[in-house]
Amino acid sequence: MGKRDERPRTEIPPGTLYMLILKTxxxxxxHGYGIAQRIRLLSREVLEVEEGSLYPALQxxxxxxxxxxxxxxxxxNRRARYYQLTKAGRKQLGTELSEFEKAMDAIAHVLExx
Amino acid sequence: MGKRDERPRTEIPPGTLYMLILKTxxxxxxHGYGIAQRIRLLSREVLEVEEGSLYPALQxxxxxxxxxxxxxxxxxNRRARYYQLTKAGRKQLGTELSEFEKAMDAIAHVLExx
DNA sequence: CTTTTACCCATAGCTAGACTATGGAAAGGT
DNA sequence: ACCTTTCCATAGTCTAGCTATGGGTAAAAG
Numbered sequence: 280m281g282k283r284d285e286r287p288r289t290e291i292p293p294g295t296l297y298m299l300i301l302k303t304x305x306x307x308x309x310h311g312y313g314i315a316q317r318i319r320l321l322s323r324e325v326l327e328v329e330e331g332s333l334y335p336a337l338q339x340x341x342x343x344x345x346x347x348x349x350x351x352x353x354x355x356n357r358r359a360r361y362y363q364l365t366k367a368g369r370k371q372l373g374t375e376l377s378e379f380e381k382a383m384d385a386i387a388h389v390l391e392x393x
Numbered sequence: 394m395g396k397r398d399e400r401p402r403t404e405i406p407p408g409t410l411y412m413l414i415l416k417t418x419x420x421x422x423x424h425g426y427g428i429a430q431r432i433r434l435l436s437r438e439v440l441e442v443e444e445g446s447l448y449p450a451l452q453x454x455x456x457x458x459x460x461x462x463x464x465x466x467x468x469x470n471r472r473a474r475y476y477q478l479t480k481a482g483r484k485q486l487g488t489e490l491s492e493f494e495k496a497m498d499a500i501a502h503v504l505e506x507x
Numbered sequence: 508c509t510t511t512t513a514c515c516c517a518t519a520g521c522t523a524g525a526c527t528a529t530g531g532a533a534a535g536g537t
Numbered sequence: 538a539c540c541t542t543t544c545c546a547t548a549g550t551c552t553a554g555c556t557a558t559g560g561g562t563a564a565a566a567g
Contacts (some may be wrong), residue, residue, distance in 0.1 A: 292500070323502065356512060360516070407552090449525085453523095471532090471565080
């Protein structure tokens with residue numbers, strides 16, 4: 280019964296998960312688990328994408344038509360569902376990136392106002 | 394019956410509103426309306442804090458003890474409720490700022506992975 | 508060989524928080 | 538007389554992240 284994972288985590292900033300997933304899939308098709316790992320790796324263990332956030336997000340993205348899915352075995356011989364960007368997904372990525380940048384710029388201006 | 398405000402707006406990124414309010418109040422007590430105006434001004438009209446977001450947020454911040462409120466007339470002779478940071482609020486601001494920076498750093502690493 | 512660990516998927520239910528819509532009141536201009 | 542601006546606040550909706558839970562398969566450890 281133990282406290283495991285006592286390390287202080289940083290959660291995914293709300294509203295950025297789609298962007299992170301889309302960006303990650305920009306390099307080629309991946310399965311869900313791999314997406315989470317890659318985000319964790321690239322963020323140097325700072326961003327932890329919980330499975331309970333990831334899979335529902337992927338479902339929504341399927342419905343929105345941003346990604347397409349296909350079952351096929353992973354490198355390790357396990358069943359895995361590979362997701363890849365659709366054309367709409369690629370466009371959405373662009374939109375999210377520019378809105379994110381714009382918003383961060385604006386926030387920076389507020390925060391810099393000593 | 395008119396469309397007004399047809400200008401494309403950028404909404405407040407979820408999770409950043411407390412930080413923006415706390416930061417704004419760091420310069421001294423202000424009333425709600427003034428907070429919204431200041432954020433709008435500093436962000437060069439990019440961030441629009443809706444009243445339906447602002448006042449509920451201020452209520453929550455009162456409950457959390459991050460701000461204290463006091464009624465007194467505004468510069469324009471109107472009744473206004475002035476909010477100011479408490480000690481806890483100042484501490485919270487520090488926490489939010491460092492977590493924000495950490496998260497943005499991490500996101501940047503993911504986005505830079507061409 | 509049995510147990511554990513890592514891999515891999517997914518849903519249900521909770522909750523925070525930002526939005527729209529709506530309501531009010533009081534000051535000042537035209 | 539009206540309208541705009543200033544100022545406050547709540548109700549109700551909805552997105553989307555979380556925890557908790559459940560399952561299945563391959564490989565490594567004991």
